Amino acid sequence: MPITGSELVAATLERLGVDAFFFVMGAPMLGAEKASIERGLRGIDVRHEQAAAMMAHAYSRLRNRPGVCMACSGPGALNFGTGLANALVDGAPVLALGGSGPIGEYLTGGFQEFDQVAAMKPLTKWSERVYETERIPELIVRAYRQAMTGKPGPVYLDLPGDVLFRPVDESAVRWPRHMEGFEPPRPHGDPALVRQAIERLAQARRPVVISGSGILWSGASAQLERWVGQTGIPLYTTPQGRGVVPEDAGSTFPNARSTALREADFVLVAGTRLNYVFGHGRAPRFNAEATMVRIDIDPSEIGADGRSDIGIAGDAGAVLAQLSQAAEGTIDAGAFADWRAYLQGIEDKKRPQQEEAMATAQVPIHPLRLCKEIRDFMDRDAVLVVDGQEILNYGRQSIPTHVAGHRLNSGPFGIMGVGLPFGIGAKAALPDKQVIVLHGDGSFGMNGLELDTAVRHGIPVLVVISLNGGWTADPKGEKPGRYLGYTRYDEMARALGCHAEYVEQPGDIRPALERAARAVAEGRPALVNVVTDFAARATTVKFSASST
Numbered sequence: 001m002p003i004t005g006s007e008l009v010a011a012t013l014e015r016l017g018v019d020a021f022f023f024v025m026g027a028p029m030l031g032a033e034k035a036s037i038e039r040g041l042r043g044i045d046v047r048h049e050q051a052a053a054m055m056a057h058a059y060s061r062l063r064n065r066p067g068v069c070m071a072c073s074g075p076g077a078l079n080f081g082t083g084l085a086n087a088l089v090d091g092a093p094v095l096a097l098g099g100s101g102p103i104g105e106y107l108t109g110g111f112q113e114f115d116q117v118a119a120m121k122p123l124t125k126w127s128e129r130v131y132e133t134e135r136i137p138e139l140i141v142r143a144y145r146q147a148m149t150g151k152p153g154p155v156y157l158d159l160p161g162d163v164l165f166r167p168v169d170e171s172a173v174r175w176p177r178h179m180e181g182f183e184p185p186r187p188h189g190d191p192a193l194v195r196q197a198i199e200r201l202a203q204a205r206r207p208v209v210i211s212g213s214g215i216l217w218s219g220a221s222a223q224l225e226r227w228v229g230q231t232g233i234p235l236y237t238t239p240q241g242r243g244v245v246p247e248d249a250g251s252t253f254p255n256a257r258s259t260a261l262r263e264a265d266f267v268l269v270a271g272t273r274l275n276y277v278f279g280h281g282r283a284p285r286f287n288a289e290a291t292m293v294r295i296d297i298d299p300s301e302i303g304a305d306g307r308s309d310i311g312i313a314g315d316a317g318a319v320l321a322q323l324s325q326a327a328e329g330t331i332d333a334g335a336f337a338d339w340r341a342y343l344q345g346i347e348d349k350k351r352p353q354q355e356e357a358m359a360t361a362q363v364p365i366h367p368l369r370l371c372k373e374i375r376d377f378m379d380r381d382a383v384l385v386v387d388g389q390e391i392l393n394y395g396r397q398s399i400p401t402h403v404a405g406h407r408l409n410s411g412p413f414g415i416m417g418v419g420l421p422f423g424i425g426a427k428a429a430l431p432d433k434q435v436i437v438l439h440g441d442g443s444f445g446m447n448g449l450e451l452d453t454a455v456r457h458g459i460p461v462l463v464v465i466s467l468n469g470g471w472t473a474d475p476k477g478e479k480p481g482r483y484l485g486y487t488r489y490d491e492m493a494r495a496l497g498c499h500a501e502y503v504e505q506p507g508d509i510r511p512a513l514e515r516a517a518r519a520v521a522e523g524r525p526a527l528v529n530v531v532t533d534f535a536a537r538a539t540t541v542k543f544s545a546s547s548t
Contacts (some may be wrong), residue, residue, distance in 0.1 A: 001170050001171070002167040002169060003167065003170050003326065003492075004031065004164070004166065004167050004168075005032075005130075005133040005164040005165065005168075006032040006034075006035050006165070007032075008028075008133065008173065009097065009136060009159070009547075010032060010035035010036065010038070010039050010041070011035075012035075012136065012137040012140045012141065013036055013041060013068065013140070014039045015179045015180060016140075016141065016179055016180070017065075017180060017181070018068050019041060019042060020041060020042040020044060020059065020428055020429075020462045021041060021042075021068040021069060021070055021215065022045075022046055022052035022053075022067070022068070022070075022425070022428075023043060023044070023045055023046070023069060023071065024045060024046060024047075024048065024072065024076060024079075025072070026072025026073070026076050026099070027072055027073065027099065027161065028073060028099040028100075028159070028160070028161030028164050028165065029071065029098075031165070032070065032097070032159070032164060033070055033156045034303055035042065035379060037054075037083070040530075044334050044424075044428060045451055045453070046196040046450060046453045047447075047449045047452060048079060048450075049076055049077070049078065049080050049083075049274055050079050050081070050082050050421075050447070051070040051420075051421040051424075051447050051450050051453075052080070052083070053069050053073065053082075053084050053087065053094060053096060053154075054086070054417075054422060054425065055069070055305060055421045055422070055425030056068055056069040056083075056087075056095070056096070056424065056425060057083060057087045057094055057387070057422070058408055058418075058422040058423070058425030058429070059426070059428060059429045060087075060092050060093050060094055060164050061092055061216070061408060061426075062383065062405060062426050062430050062486065063429045064217065064219065064405070065093070065148070065158075066094060066144055067094050067095070067154075067425065067429075068095045068096075068097070069083075069095075069096050069097070070096075070098070070099075070223060070381055071098050072098075072112075073099045073100045073101055073111075073114075073161070074101075074111075074112025074114050074116075075112070076115075076473045077096075077098030077100065077116045078119060081120075081123055084120065084123045084124055084156065085413065086231065086411060086415045087154040088123060088124060088125065088153050088154055089174045089411065089412050090412060090413060091151055091152050091214075092152060092153070092154070092213075092413040093148050093152040093154065094153075094155070095140075095143055095157070096120075096124070096154060096157070096275050097140075097157050097159060098116055098156060099161065099164065100112075100158050100159065100161070101114075101161060101309040102158065102160050102161040102162035102163075103131060103160045104162050106213065115350065116156075117156070120156035120261055122260075123154070124154045124156045125146065125151075125155060125306075126143065126146040126153075126156070127155070127156040128146075128156075128157060128158075129141070129157070129158035129400065130157065130158065130159055130160070130161070130163050131163065133164075133166045133167075133168045134173050135174050136159075136163070136174045136262075137173060137174060137176060138174040138176055141155060141179055141326060142176075143155045143156075144182065144262060145182060145184075147446070148182070149185065150184070150237065150298060151298040151301070151310070152217050167494060169488070184314075186315040186318050187297075187315055187318065187325045188315070188318045188319065188322060189295065189313065189314035189318070189319040190312060190314075191322070193310055193311070193312045194244055194312065194322045194323055194326050195326060196310050197310050197323065197326075198323065198326045198327050198331065200266060200293065200309070200310065201231075201266055201268075201293075202331060203266075204265050204336075205229075205265055205336070205338075205339060206263055206264050206265045206266070206336070206339045207233045207264060207266035207267070207277070207336060207339070208235070208236060208260050208261065208268070208425075209233050209234070209235045209236070209267075209268045209270060209271045210232060210236050210237070210238075210267060210268070210272060210278060211224055211234075211235065211236075211237050211238070211241050211244055211269075211271055211316075212241040212271050212272020213238065213240050213271065214241075214296065214297060214316045215270060215316050215317075216241060216244065216271075217271075218271065218315045218317040218407050219317060220271070220315075220316045220317030221245070221404040223320040224245060224316075224320055224323050224365065225244070225322075226248075226454055227320050228245055228325050228411055229251070229333065230270065230331070230333060231333060231335070231336070232329050232332070232340060233268070233339065234251065234252065234260055235251045235252050236252065236257055236260065236261070237272075238272050239283045239396055239407070239409050239413075240407070240408070240409065240411055241272060242270070242400075242401040242407040243351040243401035243404045243405060243406050243407055244368055246403075247400040247401060248401055251346060253340075253343040254347070254400075255335075255346060255349075255354065256344075256346035256347050256350075257349055258345055259525075260343055261285055261286055262286065262287060263287060263291070264287055265287060265290050266283070266288050266291045266293070267291070267292050267293070268294075268295070269281070269292065269294045269296075269308075270294075270316050270319075271295060271316035272296075273301060273393065273412075274294075274304075274307065275412055276412070277412060280305060280307070280309040281305050282307060289440075291310070292307050292309050293308070293309065293310045293311075293312070294310070294311045295312045295320070296311075296312075296316075297314065297316070299311075301458065316501070317516075317518070319388065329351045330420045333475060340456070344357045344459075348394060358371065358372035358373065361504075361507075362398050363467075363504070363506070364504075364531050364532055364533040365503075365505070365509070365533065366532065367390060367391055367394040367466050367533070368390075368398060368536075369506050369509070370394075370532060371391075371394050371395055371398040372400050373506075374395075374399060374438060374513070375398065375499055375509075377431075377510060377513045377514070378434060378436055379434040381403045381406065381426075382406065382433065382435065382436055383406045383408065383421045383423075383426045383430060383433055383434070383436070384399060384406065384407055384408070384436050385409065385422045385426065385435070385438065385440050386407075386419070387410055387416060387419025387420075387422070387437070387442045388412075388416065388439055388440020388442065388444075389416050389440055389442065389443070389472055390465065390468065390537065390538050391438060391466040391468075391532075392409060392410060393538030394536075395409075395438050397538070399438075406433075408426060409521065413502050415449045416440075416442070416443040416446060416469035417443050417445075418443075418447075418463070419437045419438070419439040419444065419445030419463075420437055420438075420439065420444065420447050420448065420451065420454075421447050421450055423435050423436075423437035423461040424450060424453060424461060425453075426461075427459045427460065427461050433458075434517075434520075435461050435462065436460070436461075436463075437461055437462070437463045437464065438464050439463055439464065439466070440465070440466055440468070440471075440488065441465050441466065441468060441469070441470070441484060441487065442471045443483055448489065448492070449494075451463070451493055451498055451525060452497075453497050455497040455525055458523050459522040459525065460519075460521075460522075460525050460530075461520075461525050461526075462513075462517065462520050463528070464513070464527075465489055465530060466525065466530060467487070467529050467530060467531050467534045468531075468534040469485060469486050470484035470485070470534070471486060472534075472537070474534075486497075488502065489527060489529045490527055490528075493526075493527035493529075498525045498527050499516055499519030499524050499525070499526040499527070500527050500528075500533075501516060501526075501527070501529065502529045503528060503529065512528050512530075544547040
């Protein structure tokens with residue numbers, strides 16, 4: 001019985017368990033998109049392919065599997081670029097399927113003819129093209145597994161028009177075995193290195209653990225929580241890796257973060273890079289004499305910093321389980337009680353100062369007051385997306401996260417404009433969870449029309465904008481390109497069909513959030529546009545996350 005390449009795309013995604021994809025319609029992918037929807041996949045058509053890639057990125061983080069996006073040939077596929085580059089730097093698995101001009105017209109100047117595979121190679125961990133219709137399932141499955149195996153990342157598969165349109169006999173199709181329920185390998189670490197790490201830890205007095213997204217991708221939150229509870233070692237995470245242990249569980253001392261890293265004599269880095277986020281692991285951010293132990297699925301990452309004393313290549317969850325077993329009878333939670341008490345003293349001293357700053361009643365509203373209102377309003381298991389410049393720093397430092405993977409932000413690539421697409425992708429992945437996007441007004445403008453996507457598809461996200469007039473606004477115009485004006489994004493949102501609020505007084509924030517939440521409960525996206533102080537400037541260490 002004949003089957004087309006487009007139908008094979010849909011059938012393969014269905015067998016892989018894909019239940020949603022993000023796309024902008026266009027040839028030659030129309031048939032594949034239609035066939036996927038007919039097979040029960042949720043097709044969410046968006047307003048720009050960049051946003052589709054970003055939504056797939058967020059979806060992958062919340063579902064711990066590749067998010068899928070599709071685009072037409074030429075400019076459509078190339079518009080994936082920024083979103084895929086962000087996923088690559090962030091280490092997030094995205095499966096991007098791009099249509100392309102027919103192979104039979106290569107080098108003839110065909111419509112939208114462009115070497116999309118070459119263009120995508122530096123933006124992804126794997127980029128290839130399908131040349132034979134029979135091999136579509138084989139190569140989609142290979143791409144899917146590439147995205148999840150080892151260090152996760154985005155992949156791109158090019159689908160020429162004539163390959164998609166061609167009918168083939170089903171008996172000729174190459175169907176891979178064991179497509180359903182794919183789990184990436186979980187390699188253990190070298191037992192000798194694990195023993196060395198425990199021996200060095202036994203000599204330490206001021207240890208810390210640093211964790212990141214690798215804990216999430218390996219599903220290792222339970223192993224990390226066990227390790228921290230067993231040893232009593234203070235924990236600090238990357239912005240994207242937050243919530244792996246509830247931030248009010250007594251394992252973190254956020255207001256003492258700088259002191260802890262600077263004075264630690266043993267640092268266990270589990271599932272994250274030592275990039276600029278952590279000062280590359282070097283002095284003065286860290287004690288130059290501290291023992292540095294790294295756990296990473298990517299062996300090349302361990303040697304990249306030139307700082308590690310012990311590098312254990314392996315799955316974060318598997319290695320943490322090895323460490324826990326090796327530490328039994330050697331390390332217990334009481335060993336570092338003095339160190340924790342010291343950090344707790346710093347926390348107890350600084351927290352009241354932080355709360356006082358966040359409770360300010362100044363007008364224009366201080367961004368910290370906005371963050372406080374969101375912190376006190378949001379559900380404990382809410383997904384919080386933060387995107388912008390000043391508000392990104394304020395939000396990162398003042399709003400906690402208690403559930404693994406439920407915090408999304410611009411990530412190590414420093415990208416802007418991800419907020420609303422991330423929020424839509426997150427809500428599509430976890431429709432029963434509260435999803436709040438805290439946006440700067442500048443970054444919102446980049447993909448703000450995706451509110452239309454949320455309305456059309458009934459994806460009720462709650463967007464809160466810190467409206468400070470621009471990119472760290474400069475009303476006097478002394479810094480070119482910074483001033484954007486106080487745009488009434490609430491009026492735009494209302495015109496698109498959202499519930500919308502405009503707030504100028506700090507006491508009005510909470511009532512506006514509650515009205516917005518009621519609209520969300522009814523299935524409507526909501527936007528709260530809050531005028532904030534353009535002169536407020538965030539620091540990177542003064543405030544840290546806590547909750548009341």
